[in-house]
Amino acid sequence: TQLLEQSPQFLSIQEGENLTVYCNSSSVFSSLQWYRQEPGEGPVLLVTVVTGGEVKKLKRLTFQFGDARKDSSLHITAAQTGDTGLYLCAGPSGTYKYIFGTGTRLKVLA
Amino acid sequence: ETGVTQSPTHLIKTRGQQVTLRCSSQSGHNTVSWYQQALGQGPQFIFQYYREEENGRGNFPPRFSGLQFPNYSSELNVNALELDDSALYLCASSFSTHSGSYNSPLHFGNGTRLTVT
Numbered sequence: 001t002q003l004l005e006q007s008p009q010f011l012s013i014q015e016g017e018n019l020t021v022y023c024n025s026s027s028v029f030s031s032l033q034w035y036r037q038e039p040g041e042g043p044v045l046l047v048t049v050v051t052g053g054e055v056k057k058l059k060r061l062t063f064q065f066g067d068a069r070k071d072s073s074l075h076i077t078a079a080q081t082g083d084t085g086l087y088l089c090a091g092p093s094g095t096y097k098y099i100f101g102t103g104t105r106l107k108v109l110a
Numbered sequence: 111e112t113g114v115t116q117s118p119t120h121l122i123k124t125r126g127q128q129v130t131l132r133c134s135s136q137s138g139h140n141t142v143s144w145y146q147q148a149l150g151q152g153p154q155f156i157f158q159y160y161r162e163e164e165n166g167r168g169n170f171p172p173r174f175s176g177l178q179f180p181n182y183s184s185e186l187n188v189n190a191l192e193l194d195d196s197a198l199y200l201c202a203s204s205f206s207t208h209s210g211s212y213n214s215p216l217h218f219g220n221g222t223r224l225t226v227t
Contacts, residue, residue, distance in 0.1 A: 045215050100153045
């Protein structure tokens with residue numbers, strides 16, 4: 001059974017700090033996606049990483065896919081209060097579904 | 111471009127009752143997936159519909175059933191509600207060129223918050 005484990009589960013930091021959240025698995029994934037979910041809303045796709053070792057940047061967010069395609073990380077530089085939310089990683093499992101990690105709940109304090 | 115819309119946004123039901131949740135897919139999308147998100151958890155796959163047929167199913171009992179209509183909208187039905195069914199139910203639409211393909215990422219609606227008392 002494929003599982004995605006995310007760490008840390010909770011993170012509370014001050015505005016301006018840097019942070020990294022991790023998504024790990026013992027299984028190889030053809031791709032991994034990162035979503036952000038805000039209270040009362042559905043997850044919104046941030047990025048898809050496909051190639052082992054790939055690095056993608058989205059403004060202050062940097063996403064990396066592990067060389068072996070078993071893990072991924074999300075690094076936020078100079079966090080802002082607007083970055084507050086639940087960060088979820090997800091990967092395709094089989095031919096029709098995605099499995100999601102349990103998420104990292106980030107709170108950025110002003 | 112119209113996004114994924116779900117109705118109702120909130121619902122309170124009593125144990126043993128039945129519920130129907132609705133989802134309109136994003137324009138241009140032909141595949142709908144349903145996920146259950148319990149409090150503090152990531153979404154769990156329930157099932158997917160493509161061309162009006164169930165394309166795949168997660169680890170959910172038969173009392174969870176669904177439909178997809180010719181306009182690609184979808185319903186999720188849950189019979190004999192249990193307390194543990196309390197969760198956020200998310201609908202996600204995507205585009206597939208054939209059954210079992212990942213051609214485009216998932217676009218989620220804002221979900222229906224179901225509370226079973």
